[in-house]
Amino acid sequence: MPDPDAFADGPRARVRVHLDAELMLGPGKAELLEGIAATGSIAEAGRRMGMSYQRAWSLVQTLNAGFAEPLVERQRGGSGGGGARLTATGEQVLSIYRAIERECQRAVDKRAEALAALRRL
Amino acid sequence: MPDPDAFADGPRARVRVHLDAELMLGPGKAELLEGIAATGSIAEAGRRMGMSYQRAWSLVQTLNAGFAEPLVERQRGGSGGGGARLTATGEQVLSIYRAIERECQRAVDKRAEALAALRRL
Numbered sequence: 001m002p003d004p005d006a007f008a009d010g011p012r013a014r015v016r017v018h019l020d021a022e023l024m025l026g027p028g029k030a031e032l033l034e035g036i037a038a039t040g041s042i043a044e045a046g047r048r049m050g051m052s053y054q055r056a057w058s059l060v061q062t063l064n065a066g067f068a069e070p071l072v073e074r075q076r077g078g079s080g081g082g083g084a085r086l087t088a089t090g091e092q093v094l095s096i097y098r099a100i101e102r103e104c105q106r107a108v109d110k111r112a113e114a115l116a117a118l119r120r121l
Numbered sequence: 122m123p124d125p126d127a128f129a130d131g132p133r134a135r136v137r138v139h140l141d142a143e144l145m146l147g148p149g150k151a152e153l154l155e156g157i158a159a160t161g162s163i164a165e166a167g168r169r170m171g172m173s174y175q176r177a178w179s180l181v182q183t184l185n186a187g188f189a190e191p192l193v194e195r196q197r198g199g200s201g202g203g204g205a206r207l208t209a210t211g212e213q214v215l216s217i218y219r220a221i222e223r224e225c226q227r228a229v230d231k232r233a234e235a236l237a238a239l240r241r242l
Binding site for chain 1: 189
């Protein structure tokens with residue numbers, strides 16, 4: 001459930017893109033990919049979303065298996081034990097999803113006044 | 122999870138419109154409203170979706186409480202014990218949601234080729 005403060009600008013769209021019967025791209029996977037890009041770590045990206053490492057890693061595996069190239073690449077070695085980053089495919093998928101999301105939000109924004117008029121004042 | 126046959130035309134968008142922190146319009150509520158319009162019965166509309174009468178009626182109550190006018194009106198009396206129908210507000214809300222849904226689907230359709238190119242062939 002979104003934060004009540006999120007509604008200062010009116011109704012919010014949340015979109016799930018079902019690529020086929022098995023693979024879905026939605027706000028959670030997009031946020032996870034973004035978190036990995038920002039933190040360089042699957043664990044840390046998951047933690048920010050209140051998600052266990054296992055859950056985050058399982059989502060990454062689902063995404064990786066659904067495309068010709070992996071979306072997230074783990075980097076081994078180094079004193080920190082390696083991190084993770086988005087591949088070019090990962091960046092493209094994330095950017096396509098965010099573009100779809102923006103257009104859906106615009107479709108909602110266009111009708112926000114009509115919806116508000118039908119609601120309690 | 123959508124029917125696999127639903128993907129003959131490519132990826133499908135499913136959109137939830139969060140009107141505020143408490144009220145959400147999504148594919149389920151839209152289908153229920155449409156079913157009520159088609160069947161004249163909350164019970165029958167719910168049954169078609171594999172939903173108990175209690176669940177269907179609770180969704181109707183949530184929708185009714187969220188707008189200035191009810192979206193669904195029960196008609197009493199008659200030998201059949203009365204039915205239900207969409208009010209003008211109900212028809213408007215449904216039609217606004219369907220318009221948003223169509224625009225989201227177009228946003229997905231525009232990017233279906235780019236997504237397919239990134240997936241396994």
